[in-house]
Amino acid sequence: MIEAKTTSSHIELSEDRLGENIDFVRSLLKPDTRLSAVIKGNAYGHGIKQIVPMAERAGIDHFSVYGVEEAAEFQRSARPESGLMIMGYIDPSNLGWVIEQGFEFFIYDLTQLKHALAAAKELKIPARIHIELETGMNRTGFDEVHLDELSHVLKASEDFLRRCGICTHLAGAESLANHYRIKGQLKRFDNHLKYFKNNGVEFETRHVACSAGVARYPESHFDMVRVGILLYGFWPSLETLIEHLTKTDGKTDPITSVLTWKSQIMTVKKVKSGEYIGYGSSFMANREMTIAIVPVGYAYGYTRSLSNQGRVLIHGKRVGVIGTVNMNMMAIDVTEINNVANGDEVVLIGTQGENRITVASFGEMSSQMNYELLARLPHNLPRIIK
Numbered sequence: 001m002i003e004a005k006t007t008s009s010h011i012e013l014s015e016d017r018l019g020e021n022i023d024f025v026r027s028l029l030k031p032d033t034r035l036s037a038v039i040k041g042n043a044y045g046h047g048i049k050q051i052v053p054m055a056e057r058a059g060i061d062h063f064s065v066y067g068v069e070e071a072a073e074f075q076r077s078a079r080p081e082s083g084l085m086i087m088g089y090i091d092p093s094n095l096g097w098v099i100e101q102g103f104e105f106f107i108y109d110l111t112q113l114k115h116a117l118a119a120a121k122e123l124k125i126p127a128r129i130h131i132e133l134e135t136g137m138n139r140t141g142f143d144e145v146h147l148d149e150l151s152h153v154l155k156a157s158e159d160f161l162r163r164c165g166i167c168t169h170l171a172g173a174e175s176l177a178n179h180y181r182i183k184g185q186l187k188r189f190d191n192h193l194k195y196f197k198n199n200g201v202e203f204e205t206r207h208v209a210c211s212a213g214v215a216r217y218p219e220s221h222f223d224m225v226r227v228g229i230l231l232y233g234f235w236p237s238l239e240t241l242i243e244h245l246t247k248t249d250g251k252t253d254p255i256t257s258v259l260t261w262k263s264q265i266m267t268v269k270k271v272k273s274g275e276y277i278g279y280g281s282s283f284m285a286n287r288e289m290t291i292a293i294v295p296v297g298y299a300y301g302y303t304r305s306l307s308n309q310g311r312v313l314i315h316g317k318r319v320g321v322i323g324t325v326n327m328n329m330m331a332i333d334v335t336e337i338n339n340v341a342n343g344d345e346v347v348l349i350g351t352q353g354e355n356r357i358t359v360a361s362f363g364e365m366s367s368q369m370n371y372e373l374l375a376r377l378p379h380n381l382p383r384i385i386k
């Protein structure tokens with residue numbers, strides 16, 4: 001038998017680190033604030049199947065996904081008693097299934113509310129709903145003008161609409177530039193809460209905060225927080241980390257990436273000064289260089305926008321991606337590293353020795369890069385729990 005190694009890279013997951021990151025997030029919360037682990041985007045690329053049981057062993061009993069497909073994947077790997085909330089799109093034809101499973105879900109407008117009510121009545125099972133309010137992101141959520149009709153329907157159909165929660169989502173809490181917008185959202189959320197209270201419409205939980213809300217806006221924690229990126233060991237932005245360290249007098253990052261994405265060197269070669277490397281002319285060697293080829297490209301989720309920008313780890317040192325990221329390969333600069341050979345381990349995200357690669361750590365890069373790169377990690381890469 002040939003030992004099967006069919007992929008050019010793989011992912012290792014650390015259960016210990018996930019547990020430590022969960023403990024860190026809990027340390028930022030009041031003891032009675034519930035922590036819902038966000039596992040959309042295939043658990044930020046880590047794998048729903050792998051992350052859910054690990055998170056459950058670390059004490060997580062509530063999860064959040066975006067859609068129905070992820071809910072089904074969750075169900076195949078979760079304990080029956082773990083709660084699930086669907087935060088995004090549900091095709092009306094799937095509402096019956098969602099209600100039957102007892103999953104909670106966001107309701108973001110009157111049309112969807114009516115669909116959910118009809119489905120619940122038909123099944124004679126109450127739908128477990130979370131009302132999402134528009135507070136300034138201008139994406140999904142009930143506009144203020146519809147609150148009267150909303151509270152009327154909620155009160156008239158209490159037997160079929162269980163009011164599990166009321167919530168909103170912050171529009172960029174990871175950046176100080178959005179501070180006034182976020183403050184405005186929190187104010188509007190408070191006003192809407194008062195409106196419902198005055199109308200005698202109560203909800204079981206109030207929730208607003210994502211990772212950045214948890215780290216920066218304690219007043220956004222309410223009864224539950226929906227946390228993704230921090231659990232996996234990445235900050236929503238470098239700014240959020242720096243602010244946290246400043247506030248706590250901390251010296252070192254309290255979280256570590258759960259995931260390590262590893263590949264290996266395919267081949268090594270010398271390039272003369274003045275030669276272009278890879279397709280076209282985006283990189284010219286300005287000295288004699290040693291380059292190594294890594295068999296990972298944009299087809300595997302290593303985004304093309306990291307051409308001439310990305311960093312990887314080899315022999316415990318950080319080196320740059322040079323030239324354009326190709327569909328299946330990229331070149332790295334190993335001129336300063338001795339004895340690089342075929343088969344040497346390359347870390348694309350995560351840690352190697354003392355060093356660490358998180359995409360957002362490339363100063364000028366958009367903070368959203370961590371999210372995007374993680375979410376694009378192919379489903380079929382082997383994920384090994386360590």
Ligand SMILES: *Cc1c(COP(=O)(O)O)cnc(C)c1O
Pocket residue numbers: 038040087169209210211212226227228229230236
């Ligand atoms: C993705 C998402 C979150 C979690 O965001 P993180 O920044 O990863 O913590 C929370 N709430 C909603 C509605 C989301 O879509």
